[in-house]
Amino acid sequence: MVLSLPVLDISRLNGSAAEAAAFRDDLRHVTHDVGFFYLTGHGIPQELIDQILGLARRFFDLSEAEKLSIENVNSPQFRGYTRVGGELTAGGVDWREQIDIGVERTTEGAGSDSADPEAEYWRLEGPNLWPEALPELEPVVERWNAELSAVSLKLLRAWALSLGSPEDVFDEAFADHPFSLIKIVRYPGESDETVKQGVGTHRDGGVLTLLLVEPGKGGLQVEYDGEWVEAPPMPGAFVVNIGEMLELATGGYLKATLHRVQSPRVGSDRISIPFFFNPGLDARMPVLDLPDELRAEARGVSVDPTDNPILETYGDNVLRYRLRAHPNVAEIFYADLLAARDALAAEAEQS
Numbered sequence: 001m002v003l004s005l006p007v008l009d010i011s012r013l014n015g016s017a018a019e020a021a022a023f024r025d026d027l028r029h030v031t032h033d034v035g036f037f038y039l040t041g042h043g044i045p046q047e048l049i050d051q052i053l054g055l056a057r058r059f060f061d062l063s064e065a066e067k068l069s070i071e072n073v074n075s076p077q078f079r080g081y082t083r084v085g086g087e088l089t090a091g092g093v094d095w096r097e098q099i100d101i102g103v104e105r106t107t108e109g110a111g112s113d114s115a116d117p118e119a120e121y122w123r124l125e126g127p128n129l130w131p132e133a134l135p136e137l138e139p140v141v142e143r144w145n146a147e148l149s150a151v152s153l154k155l156l157r158a159w160a161l162s163l164g165s166p167e168d169v170f171d172e173a174f175a176d177h178p179f180s181l182i183k184i185v186r187y188p189g190e191s192d193e194t195v196k197q198g199v200g201t202h203r204d205g206g207v208l209t210l211l212l213v214e215p216g217k218g219g220l221q222v223e224y225d226g227e228w229v230e231a232p233p234m235p236g237a238f239v240v241n242i243g244e245m246l247e248l249a250t251g252g253y254l255k256a257t258l259h260r261v262q263s264p265r266v267g268s269d270r271i272s273i274p275f276f277f278n279p280g281l282d283a284r285m286p287v288l289d290l291p292d293e294l295r296a297e298a299r300g301v302s303v304d305p306t307d308n309p310i311l312e313t314y315g316d317n318v319l320r321y322r323l324r325a326h327p328n329v330a331e332i333f334y335a336d337l338l339a340a341r342d343a344l345a346a347e348a349e350q351s
């Protein structure tokens with residue numbers, strides 16, 4: 001049984017060749033076994049970490065009207081503010097409020113130069129909603145995205161080598177129009193005798209997640225061997241976990257681990273900022289040709305908690321998640337898709 005998540009220092013990659021190789025072996029082992037770890041030595045300046053946490057606090061302190069001025073019901077791309085109770089995971093209400101921020105793009109021409117320009121997931125490309133009352137947020141988030149993308153790519157290259165593939169095997173999927181997503185989240189204190197769901201049990205649908213949590217704020221729990229392991233924040237470290245696309249790329253050798261957040265106690269709250277590193281919407285992660293000894297340990301791919309198989313193209317995966325997590329936004333902008341899916345389901349039932 002693990003009592004706490006393992007710690008990996010990525011600056012070991014800058015050491016001798018043997019040290020770098022040892023880091024890669026540890027990385028592979030830990031993400032095969034647990035799927036979650038603390039990342040240190042990442043080089044993200046503490047001043048930037050403090051800045052983004054400070055801005056998050058200031059956003060959530062804005063008036064209700066100011067927050068709702070960027071509510072996600074105004075965004076066909078599911079960007080902007082979700083009020084407390086406005087999101088579902090595993091069929092239950094999540095007690096959290098958040099801003100969703102993607103890569104800033106226009107809707108025009110999204111996917112037009114791709115192999116599948118008609119795919120529905122291109123509807124997710126578009127602009128963010130930025131709060132007018134907090135103009136400092138946009139440049140800081142932009143920097144956050146750039147810095148964390150660079151760390152993520154370093155990790156992916158380390159995984160690639162450690163799994164017997166060329167170092168750049170994943171690069172192409174992220175090269176043109178990566179679709180990373182930043183959530184700035186606040187969990188209000190809702191737990192008294194009964195613990196409430198901050199976010200329900202789930203696996204992350206992307207490639208990998210780098211999570212920053214306010215110092216001292218517990219609540220994140222990670223599944224290991226049928227038990228829940230507490231994952232409190234570690235000062236200066238990110239909590240990193242594997243998403244379903246990386247599990248898929250490795251035939252289940254790397255593990256997309258179930259996790260959840262329990263609401264803080266009444267009278268407190270908790271801010272966290274997950275960064276989801278994701279490929280282009282039309283990208284298919286390459287399925288790696290694992291060395292025999294690793295393939296023998298691959299578990300095959302998990303099925304998500306609602307029994308949908310993990311989809312192969314990232315855009316299909318993320319669209320399915322979005323429609324399920326934000327039914328109010330889906331009803332406004334995706335009624336056509338929902339109707340088409342209902343019709344398909346009804347047909348399947350009849351035959």
Ligand SMILES: O=C(O)CCC(=O)C(=O)O
Nearest residue numbers: 185199204220261272274
């Ligand atoms: O807030 C956290 O600690 C984790 C959030 C999370 O798992 C998610 O948003 O996918």
Ligand SMILES: [Fe+2]
Nearest residue numbers: 202203204259
């Ligand atoms: Fe998650």
